[in-house]
Amino acid sequence: MAKVSHQNLYDYIELKVYDVHGYKRGRFIHRCQLPSVIKNGIGMRHGMCYEGMHGPSNQHPLFTSAVNYSNMRMVPILSTLRPCQKSVFGNRKVGSVICELRFPEDMSVDTSSPREATQAVLDLLREEFGLHIKSSFEVEFGIRDPKKQKYLGDRSQWASLVTVGKNQELLLGLMDEMRTMEIKMDTLLSERAIGQFEYTFELTDGIEAADMVAEFRAASHLYLESKGFDAEFMACNDPTTKIHNAYHYNISLWDSNGVNVFLNPDNPAELSEFGRHWLAGLIEHAPALTALSLPTVNCYR
Incomplete structure (x- = not known):
């Protein structure tokens, strides 16, 4: 977690979530708002991870008429707090932090966002396999x-x-x-x-x-x-x-x-049995992995 002194380096904070296109979305806050946002989050439209790349919203029924969007809470992950780039903000003291999207009713994490879906898999690796x-x-x-x-x-x-x-x-x-x-x-x-x-x-x-x-x-x-x-x-x-x-x-x-x-020096290519199973799983699930990691038109052109 970022230290308090680290948080106080900035006058403004960029709160961001990366969408399905890898495009960052969010809002800026003044430093005075940060304690409240850390504690309670800040409102943001649900579905922000599935907006259109260049402005128009996704018009598929699964993202429009079939969905009743609520207002989510963006909650900063303070370990990701970093300086913003000088070529954009010059000498202004601006930080940037990645946020989780949480449901306002119980503050549970929305795992439909790309980063949180990935984090859920990493947590599973640690909890079930100790890896x-x-x-x-x-x-x-x-x-x-x-x-x-x-x-x-x-x-x-x-x-x-x-x-x-x-x-x-x-x-x-x-x-x-x-x-x-x-x-x-x-x-x-x-x-x-x-x-x-x-x-x-x-x-x-x-x-x-x-x-x-x-x-x-x-x-x-x-x-x-x-x-x-x-x-x-x-x-x-x-x-x-x-x-x-x-x-x-x-x-x-x-x-x-x-x-x-993955390593076993006694095996061909020094690949362990676990490593061979891992590779086999990647091959077996390649179509699903492709859909998950390459979800938009620009991934194929």
Whole structure:
């Protein structure tokens, strides 16, 4: 949990929830409101995680006429309180915190929100199997100048340090900005397509990796826009290149004794029996996992 002194660093707090598109929604409060919001939450429309990407509401009957939306309570998860990005807020003291959505009747957690659905699975791993997850992401995306209609860089050359060197103010500036927001990025790579780059994140416990990559996506758009560029995360923005953007998710499971349960040096590929069952489960449930983790049109184009 964030210390009281940490909370007092900010004059304004961004209360946010990430929706099914990975888009952050919420509201800002002044610091004077924070004690009340921590205790009681603050009102927000139920269904906020399923709004349309660019404004119009989802018109499917399961999200409209078949649902009687109530007013939920956004409750801050203080362990996620971080600084907001300087390229947007300048010298203004603004913090950002992820919130749970809770039902006002009994303050129980709404597990239909993407983050809480994920957290419920992690809790199940811990409670039933005594395991916790360590994970990190590798994120590929494109950087494009919308005025010139041109991608950053002048050639397609994988792992080109020249490309990074020529554009270091932008590329390393993005990493610097993320580190000041306590987003733990650790490497940068020029990828195969012109203007395509990969940033990787430090290995972290539990849901922190997902929290960081969600914030990176939102913050990188704003940072690059302030520099005159667009960030493009669509899987296949240009079908003619046959080069795609992806999030590579690297995971391992650990028991209470600090043992990686995927590892057995005596087995082929050093993969334990538990690890083989885990992989088999991923293959068996791939269609359902695809629907859960890739729920929108932009995931396929």
